[in-house]
Amino acid sequence: MRPVYVALIFVAAGLLLADGSLSAQHATAFDIEDGGRAFRNTCATCHGPDGDQIAGIDLGRGQFRRPFTDQELVGIIRNGIPNTPMPATNVSEAQAVKIVAYLRSVAAARRSGAATGDAARGKAIFDGKGECSTCHRVNGTGSRLGPDLSRVGQLRRTIELEQSLREPAAEVLPANRFYTVTVRDGTKVTGRLLNHDTFTVQLLDAKEQLRSFVKADLREHGFASTPMPSYQDRLNSQETADVVSYLVSLKGARP
Ligand code: HEC
Ligand code: HEC
Incomplete structure (x- = not known):
C-alpha cells in the first residue's frame, strides 16, 4: 500500500x-x-x-x-x-x-477533496486529446492492444482508476502484462502476453495481430513495461476527474 x-x-x-x-x-x-x-x-x-x-x-x-x-x-x-x-x-x-x-x-x-468530473467531457477526452481509444476498446469500438474498458466502472474503484491514469505501471493485472521478444535477426516485437509455456509464447502485437514464437528460436524474451503513458502531466486535474467519471460510468451492458 x-x-x-x-x-x-x-x-x-x-x-x-x-x-x-x-x-x-x-x-x-x-x-x-x-x-x-x-x-x-x-x-x-x-x-x-x-x-x-x-x-x-x-x-x-x-x-x-x-x-x-x-x-x-x-x-x-x-x-x-x-x-x-x-x-x-x-x-x-x-x-x-x-x-x-x-x-x-x-x-x-x-x-477531503478531489474535483468532481463530468462523464460527457471525459468521453470526449477519451476519444480525442487523450487518445485512449488508440489502445482501449469500449463497447465494441477502439483498439484491442490494451484491456477492454467496457466494464471497468464495475470492476474498479475510483481511486484505482485515478491511479491507473497517473501511474499506469504501479499495478498491472496479470492478464494485462506486456512481453518483448527479440528474434534472431534482432527485430523486437512487443505485445500483450496472451499465453506462454515452456516452449512457445503468444502475443497480440501493436497491429492487433496474434503472433506466436518458439522460445528456442529467440535471442531474448521477457516481460516489458506497460506501454500506457502516465497522464499526470498530460491532463490537468479537472480533465483527469472528467475521464475518471467517464470510466466510472462504464458498467457494461445491463443484463
Ligand atoms: C499506448 C497504449 C495506451 C494508451 C494511449 C492508454 N492506455 Fe490505458 N492501458 C494500456 C495497457 C497496455 C494497459 C494494461 C497494462 C497496465 O495496467 O498498465 C492499460 C491499462 C489501463 C487501465 C487499467 C485497466 C484495468 O483493468 O485495471 C485503465 C483504467 C486505463 N488503461 C485507462 C486509460 C485511459 C483513460 C487512457 C487515456 C487517457 C489510456 N488508458 C490510454 C494501454 C494504453
Ligand atoms: C442483493 C443486493 C444487495 C446486497 C448484496 C447488499 N445490499 Fe445493501 N441494499 C440493497 C438495496 C436494494 C438497498 C435499498 C433498500 C431499500 O429500498 O431501502 C440497500 C440498502 C442498504 C443500506 C441502507 C442505506 C439507506 O440509506 O437506507 C445500507 C447501509 C446497505 N445497504 C449496506 C450494505 C452493505 C454494507 C452490504 C454488504 C455487507 C450490502 N448492503 C449488501 C441491496 C443490497
Missing part, C-alpha cells in the same frame, strides 16, 4: 475516534483494509465498487437515506432491511464492524 493511503486511513481512523463510535475503538488500518475486501466481496455486486449504484444511496460518501449510527449499520449489514431487496448477509459481527469502519474511512477521504 502506498504511504499516502496509509496516512489517509490513519486520519480516517482518527476521525472515527473523535466520533466516539463503536467501530472506532478497535479499527486499525488492517481492519479497514479487511473491511474493504469484505465490502467488495459481499456488497459491491449490488451497491457497486464505490457504493453508489443504488439510487439515493452513496455508501462511499456516507450518504444514507437517514443518518445511521455505526451500530445501526452493523444491524443492517447482518439482518438486511425487511421488505426491501437489501438482504441479510452472513458476515459476522466483527466483520460487519470492519465494513462500517471501511465505509466511514472512504467517506472521510472523499470529503
Whole structure:
C-alpha cells in the first residue's frame, strides 16, 4: 500500500475516534483494509465498487437515506432491511464492524477533496486529446492492444482508476502484462502476453495481430513495461476527474 493511503486511513481512523463510535475503538488500518475486501466481496455486486449504484444511496460518501449510527449499520449489514431487496448477509459481527469502519474511512477521504468530473467531457477526452481509444476498446469500438474498458466502472474503484491514469505501471493485472521478444535477426516485437509455456509464447502485437514464437528460436524474451503513458502531466486535474467519471460510468451492458 502506498504511504499516502496509509496516512489517509490513519486520519480516517482518527476521525472515527473523535466520533466516539463503536467501530472506532478497535479499527486499525488492517481492519479497514479487511473491511474493504469484505465490502467488495459481499456488497459491491449490488451497491457497486464505490457504493453508489443504488439510487439515493452513496455508501462511499456516507450518504444514507437517514443518518445511521455505526451500530445501526452493523444491524443492517447482518439482518438486511425487511421488505426491501437489501438482504441479510452472513458476515459476522466483527466483520460487519470492519465494513462500517471501511465505509466511514472512504467517506472521510472523499470529503477531503478531489474535483468532481463530468462523464460527457471525459468521453470526449477519451476519444480525442487523450487518445485512449488508440489502445482501449469500449463497447465494441477502439483498439484491442490494451484491456477492454467496457466494464471497468464495475470492476474498479475510483481511486484505482485515478491511479491507473497517473501511474499506469504501479499495478498491472496479470492478464494485462506486456512481453518483448527479440528474434534472431534482432527485430523486437512487443505485445500483450496472451499465453506462454515452456516452449512457445503468444502475443497480440501493436497491429492487433496474434503472433506466436518458439522460445528456442529467440535471442531474448521477457516481460516489458506497460506501454500506457502516465497522464499526470498530460491532463490537468479537472480533465483527469472528467475521464475518471467517464470510466466510472462504464458498467457494461445491463443484463
Ligand atoms: C442483493 C443486493 C444487495 C446486497 C448484496 C447488499 N445490499 Fe445493501 N441494499 C440493497 C438495496 C436494494 C438497498 C435499498 C433498500 C431499500 O429500498 O431501502 C440497500 C440498502 C442498504 C443500506 C441502507 C442505506 C439507506 O440509506 O437506507 C445500507 C447501509 C446497505 N445497504 C449496506 C450494505 C452493505 C454494507 C452490504 C454488504 C455487507 C450490502 N448492503 C449488501 C441491496 C443490497
Ligand atoms: C499506448 C497504449 C495506451 C494508451 C494511449 C492508454 N492506455 Fe490505458 N492501458 C494500456 C495497457 C497496455 C494497459 C494494461 C497494462 C497496465 O495496467 O498498465 C492499460 C491499462 C489501463 C487501465 C487499467 C485497466 C484495468 O483493468 O485495471 C485503465 C483504467 C486505463 N488503461 C485507462 C486509460 C485511459 C483513460 C487512457 C487515456 C487517457 C489510456 N488508458 C490510454 C494501454 C494504453
